[in-house]
Amino acid sequence: MYTVTGxxxxxxxxxxxxxxxxxxxxxxxxxxxxxxxxxxxxxxxDKEEPKDRGRFVELENTQEQSNVQWPTIEEFxxxxxxxxxxxxxxxxxxxxxxxGQDPCWLYVTDFIEKKSQEFNDLYIYRVQYSIPTRRQPIxxxxxxxxxxxxxxxxxxKNTIIPVSFTFETMRLIHYPDKFRFRQTWLENIxxxxxxxxxxxxx
Numbered sequence: 001m002y003t004v005t006g007x008x009x010x011x012x013x014x015x016x017x018x019x020x021x022x023x024x025x026x027x028x029x030x031x032x033x034x035x036x037x038x039x040x041x042x043x044x045x046d047k048e049e050p051k052d053r054g055r056f057v058e059l060e061n062t063q064e065q066s067n068v069q070w071p072t073i074e075e076f077x078x079x080x081x082x083x084x085x086x087x088x089x090x091x092x093x094x095x096x097x098x099x100g101q102d103p104c105w106l107y108v109t110d111f112i113e114k115k116s117q118e119f120n121d122l123y124i125y126r127v128q129y130s131i132p133t134r135r136q137p138i139x140x141x142x143x144x145x146x147x148x149x150x151x152x153x154x155x156x157k158n159t160i161i162p163v164s165f166t167f168e169t170m171r172l173i174h175y176p177d178k179f180r181f182r183q184t185w186l187e188n189i190x191x192x193x194x195x196x197x198x199x200x201x202x
Contacts, residue, residue, distance in 0.1 A: 067092045068176065074157035079111040082125055082149050085163075090127070094181050102183060104131050112146075123149040129186050140197070143189035144168040 068089045071081050086109050107129045115122040125147040130139040147165040164173050167185050169192065 070160050070163050070176070072158050072160055073151055073155065076123075076149065076151060076161060079114075079123060082123055082147070083109050083111060086125055086127060086147050089176055093176070105129050105183070105186065106132060119153050121151045121153065123151065125149075131190070141190045141193040143186040143193075 068085060070085060075081065090107070107127050109125060109127050112124040112126050115124065127145040127147065128142050129145070130142045132139055145165055145167055147163060150162045150164070152159065162175075164175050166173055168189055170185070
C-alpha cells in the first residue's frame with residue numbers, strides 16, 4: 001500500500017510506502033513525547049544553579065514579576081510599539097538577570113499578523129532564537145516564541161493591553177508577570193528539530 005504526498009513545499013508528488021510514513025510519524029511522536037517529558041522534569045526541579053549540559057547551559061530566571069510597563073490601548077499606535085515592548089521585556093527579564101538567558105543565544109523579533117475578531121484585535125509577534133557560531137553563522141535550527149497583544153475594541157482606552165506568549169511546539173500559555181524563564185525550553189525545541197532532521201532521509 002502506498003501513500004501519496006502532496007507538493008505543499010513545491011516538491012514533486014511521490015509515492016511513499018505507508019509503512020515508512022507510519023515509522024516517521026511514530027518517530028516524530030516519540031521525540032515530542034521525550035521532549036515534553038524532559039520539560040516536565042525541569043519544571044519540577046527546584047535547582048537554580050547553572051548546570052552544564054554539553055553545548056547548552058541550563059539557567060533559570062527566578063523572577064516572576066515583570067518590570068516592563070506594557071502599553072495601554074491608547075498608546076498602541078502601531079505595531080512598532082509591540083516590537084519595542086517585547087525587546088524591552090527580554091532585555092530586562094531574560095538577558096540581564098544573573099540567572100537569565102545565556103549570551104550565546106541571539107534573537108530577532110518580527111510582527112507576524114493581525115487577527116481581527118468581533119470584540120478585539122490580536123497582534124501576533126514572533127521572537128526567533130538561535131545559536132550562531134563562527135563555523136555556522138546561519139544556524140540550521142531556530143526556536144520561536146509567539147507573543148500576542150490582545151487589544152479590546154470595547155474597553156476604555158487607558159486599559160493596559162494583556163500580553164501572553166507561547167513557545168513553539170508547546171500549548172502552555174504564559175504571561176509576563178507570572179513567568180519563570182527556562183532556557184531549557186529553547187534548548188529542547190532545537191534538540192527536537194535536530195532529531196527530526198536527522199531522522200528524515202531525503
